[in-house]
Amino acid sequence: MSNQESVAVQEHGTSGRSTIVKVENLSKTYNGKLKAVDNVSFEIKEGEIFGFLGPNGAGKSTTINMLTTLIRPTSGKSEICGYDIHKQPNEVRRNVGVVPQEYTADEDMTGHNNIILCADLYGIPRSDSEPHADELLKLVELQDAANRKVSTYSVGMRRRLELACGLINYPKLLFLDEPTLGLDVQTRAAVWKYIRMFKE
């Protein structure tokens, strides 16, 4: 992905707010030859919904993986919530939530227990994560399915569960990789509704 190939969709009316994502000349080359991300720079302000669009293989997931510290950039720098992705990866991870492109939920566990597992991985005490999980399940309208195994969920229900998991650590910034992939028009609209709600 390069600044020329991809399209950034940016909301208006956020000038004057502080910068939450700063990306400068970020590049990623896989195995020394495949240039997946080519010298990308952009800024995102607090309170903004920012999206980048590009064809399959454009480097969208690679960019998200670099910004969430899952993979190291080949060159360039970035600050997320004021923290340097190279020097302060733990601080970056504490401040962001991620909903990856692929489903991560454990099929044999209930929706509720999947959220608690995410919370445990962040070291959040159960006294906090239990009520917060219930709150998030309600928010994404999964409270009635909370104690069902994920293997019985529809695609839209799984997506909404992934969203809830991404919010368990009270992130300042939420990364969503293809949040509406495979969803019908109605569920797609519902997911957008939740995303706008989280922004408030």
Ligand SMILES: Nc1ncnc2c1ncn2[C@@H]1O[C@H](COP(=O)(O)OP(=O)(O)OP(=O)(O)O)[C@@H](O)[C@H]1O
């Ligand atoms: N781990 C990897 N090792 C080698 N090449 C990779 C790896 N991950 C991605 N790539 C390559 O990098 C390029 C960008 O991939 P990426 O997954 O970031 O694209 P994307 O924009 O998210 O695509 P999609 O819309 O299909 O999700 C592709 O050519 C892909 O084959």
Ligand SMILES: [Mg+2]
């Ligand atoms: Mg992708």
